[in-house]
Amino acid sequence: MPNVPIEFLRGVLGVLCVFFAHMAGRSAAAVSQGRQRRSRLYSWILRTVLCAVFVVFRHEIDATAILVWALAAAAFALGLWLASRQKPEEDLTHEIFPH
Numbered sequence: 150m151p152n153v154p155i156e157f158l159r160g161v162l163g164v165l166c167v168f169f170a171h172m173a174g175r176s177a178a179a180v181s182q183g184r185q186r187r188s189r190l191y192s193w194i195l196r197t198v199l200c201a202v203f204v205v206f207r208h209e210i211d212a213t214a215i216l217v218w219a220l221a222a223a224a225f226a227l228g229l230w231l232a233s234r235q236k237p238e239e240d241l242t243h244e245i246f247p248h
Contacts, residue, residue, distance in 0.1 A: 159204055163217035166200035170221035173197050174228025182233070197221060 173193035179185035201221060205214045 155207070159208070159213060162200045162204050163213065163220075166197055166204060166217055167220045167224045169193055169197040169200060171224040171228040174225040174230075175232040177225075178229050178232035197225075 173190065173196075176185060176190040176193050180187055180190045201218060204217050208214070
């Protein structure tokens with residue numbers, strides 16, 4: 150197995166943490182609207198927390214960790230906001246099939 154620098158792995162985990170936080174926010178909005186089960190929300194939150202914890206594995210809390218956590222919090226809020234304000238789909242039945 151090639152020797153991969155640990156800083157690269159921290160970066161990958163940081164990106165995954167931000168992505169998982171965004172998906173957790175979208176899932177939280179879906180759960181609050183009754184479109185999704187709570188178990189899916191809990192799985193996104195678990196993934197986010199695990200990635201956030203492993204960003205500081207074998208490291209102290211530094212600027213990289215704080216940046217990842219701040220971006221994850223912002224991504225969660227953005228995902229929640231975007232998913233809770235989705236427009237309903239237009240009913241184009243009358244335009245496609247006129248009377």
